[in-house]
Amino acid sequence: MEKSPKEPRAFLPLTAAMYQILVALADGERHGYAIMREVDAQTVGVIKLGPATLYTSLKRLLASGLVEENGDRPDPRLDDERRRYYRLSxxxxxxxxAETDRLEALVTAARRKPAFNEASASP
Amino acid sequence: MEKSPKEPRAFLPLTAAMYQILVALADGERHGYAIMREVDAQTVGVIKLGPATLYTSLKRLLASGLVEENGDRPDPRLDDERRRYYRLSxxxxxxxxAETDRLEALVTAARRKPAFNEASASP
DNA sequence: GACACTATATCACAATCCGATAGATCGGAG
DNA sequence: CTCCGATCTATCGGATTGTGATATAGTGTC
Incomplete structure (x- = not known):
């Protein structure tokens, strides 16, 4: 078996913003603005990922090697030349x-506790 | 029925540390050191909740009204007098x-993506 | 009388978040 | 062509949060 040069668990826990970005990139390449819209749509506006958080987080994810940038800029005739595309490494x-596993275990543990199952009040 | 004076969703997303503390308090009252041990046991050491993070987070949770302190100090003959007990409000x-619901939806969405299910096989 | 564990607490620095803002480009309406 | 809203990337600066180190103190134990 191959050993990873870096232990994935050393990066946990991820911040909410970083995890949302990684999940949004799981489908394939995306550019920044598309990530923003996807997170907004997926969380129904609960999580607000503005440009500041997005691009600073993206920079950090690039620096730590979790995300790679596609060096090729798209052909201006086919796509918007300004776009920069990112993908999961x-x-x-x-x-x-690993983070999904962690969250899943946590949610499962929380649901096992009686206090966590009821939505609280009846109408 | 009473309407909540504050909207629970306004507090989302919780940081990992704060969520862990709330989950640890779901079973009932606990004192700080017990929370630390419970989080350490539950996460198998992945999340390290040291005294700094614990007590500063607890102070913030108290200030924002998510956690209450039991004013009574235990009888020294029955329990360690130094302990301060906390409970969920x-x-x-x-x-x-609300945070559990959010995380559950996110994990479910992540698991739906092909890239997230396998621990990775090298073809 | 030193060492480990329990228990609470703070400091100072680092990491991260995020509203505001800006500049560039695109697409279409007027 | 010009204006304008949407798209797209980017940074600044203040605020929030995390955390190793450190302090204090009681209890147990060797």
């Missing part, structure tokens, strides 16, 4: 999976 | 449930 995918 | 419980 192999490490980024492992980290995202 | 009604609002804190609602916030914890």
């Amino acid at each position: 192999g490490l980024g995918r492992q980290v995202a999976i | 009604g609002l804190g419980r609602q916030v914890a449930i």
Whole structure:
């Protein structure tokens, strides 16, 4: 078996913003603005990922190697030339999976507690 | 029926540390050191909740009304007098449930993506 | 009388968030 | 062509949060 050069668990826990970005990139390449809209749509506006958080987080994810940038700029005739496309790295995918596992276990544990199952009040 | 003076969703997303503390308090009253040990046991050491994070987070949770302190100090003959006991407030419980719902939806969405299910095989 | 554990607490620095803002480009209406 | 809203990337600066180190103190134990 191959050993990873970096241990995915060392990156946990991810911040909400970083995890949302990684999840949004799981489908494939996306550019920044598309990530913003996807997170907004997926969370029904609960999580507000503005440009500041997005681009600073993206920069950090690039620096730590969880995300890679596609060096090729798209042909201006086919796509908007300003766009920069990002994708999950192999490490980024492992980290995202590890974080998903962690959250899943946590949610399962929380649901086991009686206080967590009821939505609280009846109408 | 009473309407909540504060909207639980306004507190989302919770930081990892704060959510862990709320989950640890879901079973009932606990003192700080017990929370620390419970989080350490529950996360198998992945999340390290040291005294700095614990007590500063607790102070913030108290200030925002998600957690209440039991004013009574235990009888020294029955329990360690130094202990301070904390419990979830009604609002804190609602916030914890809302965050659990959010995380559950996110994990479910992530699991739907092909890239997130396998621990990664190298072809 | 030193060492480990329990228990609470703060400091100072680092990491991250995020509203505001800005500049560039695109697409279409007038 | 010009204006204008949407798209797209980007940074600044203040605020929030995290955390290793450290302090204090009681309890137990060797």
